[in-house]
Amino acid sequence: MTSSPPDTPPQPPTAPQTAPSGAVPARPKTSGHAVASLILGIVGPCTAGLASIAGLILGIVGLSKIKKSAGAIRGQGLAIAGIILSALGVLMLALSPILVAILLPAIAGAQAQARALTCMNNLKQITVAAHMYAMDRENRLPPPDSWPEKLLPYMGSEDLLNDPSDPAAGRAVAMNAALDDMRLDAVRDAGRTVLFFACAPGAPPAGGPELLPPEPRYRGGHIIAFCDGHVERVPPDELDNLIWDPRGEGPSN
Numbered sequence: 599m600t601s602s603p604p605d606t607p608p609q610p611p612t613a614p615q616t617a618p619s620g621a622v623p624a625r626p627k628t629s630g631h632a633v634a635s636l637i638l639g640i641v642g643p644c645t646a647g648l649a650s651i652a653g654l655i656l657g658i659v660g661l662s663k664i665k666k667s668a669g670a671i672r673g674q675g676l677a678i679a680g681i682i683l684s685a686l687g688v689l690m691l692a693l694s695p696i697l698v699a700i701l702l703p704a705i706a707g708a709q710a711q712a713r714a715l716t717c718m719n720n721l722k723q724i725t726v727a728a729h730m731y732a733m734d735r736e737n738r739l740p741p742p743d744s745w746p747e748k749l750l751p752y753m754g755s756e757d758l759l760n761d762p763s764d765p766a767a768g769r770a771v772a773m774n775a776a777l778d779d780m781r782l783d784a785v786r787d788a789g790r791t792v793l794f795f796a797c798a799p800g801a802p803p804a805g806g807p808e809l810l811p812p813e814p815r816y817r818g819g820h821i822i823a824f825c826d827g828h829v830e831r832v833p834p835d836e837l838d839n840l841i842w843d844p845r846g847e848g849p850s851n
Contacts, residue, residue: 631660632673635680642687647694650687657681707817714816714831716762717770721794721823724759724771727752728793729782729827737782739793742775742804760799763815767799770815775804776843777825784844788826791841796821806842 638653657680664671727749731740740748746759746769753759761770774792777785785791796816797809814820819831822840832840 626667626670626672629660629664629671629673629677631656631663632677632680635660635684636676637680639680639683639687642684643690647687647689647691650684650691653680653684654688657684710817713762714818714821717796717816717821718829718831720758720760720762721771721796721821722827722829724749724753724794725823725827725829732782739777739780739782740773742773742778744803745773746803761796761815764799769803770797770799770801771795772797772801772809773804774842775806776845778804780844782825785825786844787841789824789828790839791825791844792822793825794823807837807840810837 635653635657638649638656642648642650642653657677661674661677661681664674664677728739728745730752731749732738739745746756750756756769757765759769759771761767771794773794777791777793782788795810797805798811798815801809810820814831814834816831819833820837821829822832823829825844
């Protein structure tokens with residue numbers, strides 16, 4: 599006769615598994631695409647907008663992944679900022695030919711104006727030197743053929759004689775030759791009588807209106823210093839109002 603197996607005692611219910619107390623849930627990571635987009639958006643203007651193209655693409659990709667991650671990836675603000683900055687950089691790249699076309703003439707004009715002002719300032723200092731020279735010599739002006747050497751101690755630097763557009767080309771200032779052996783106090787209309795004027799580099803140190811370039815070297819007219827000490831830009835159509843020969847009865851040409 600076979601014996602029946604003993605009854606298995608009932609097992610106590612298994613307790614549900616719980617997370618250990620104090621465990622920290624995983625923190626969402628920051629999107630690398632968003633960070634890269636922001637960096638490229640910032641440096642985009644330094645690359646004429648080229649880096650902004652990549653920044654815009656990375657920002658859009660990063661923002662899409664952030665939204666699909668259900669909170670596992672963060673950095674939405676970084677992605678949006680990168681997209682905005684990159685979009686501005688791309689816009690700059692698209693507009694750069696237009697900006698260049700607008701800015702180049704303005705820059706060229708500003709450079710021409712700066713050269714003209716430099717020439718006027720140089721002639722002003724040369725004229726002051728001539729007046730100082732005359733004060734030391736009974737009001738007599740320097741000899742026209744050697745005035746650069748005579749005025750050098752009063753000017754302090756030969757650089758004042760050079761053309762601001764091309765300093766290496768040499769002297770670009772001439773003296774009115776009709777003032778030879780002339781006293782300043784003998785000039786009747788000093789405000790219209792030419793003393794120095796801007797000429798082409800390499801021209802003789804002294805002469806008359808024939809040394810003026812056919813076209814003014816600077817915008818606004820020929821730069822001329824007068825016996826009374828002032829300097830101005832004289833348009834070609836006003837040259838007839840100037841006095842070249844102070845010993846004559848009126849304007850001389």
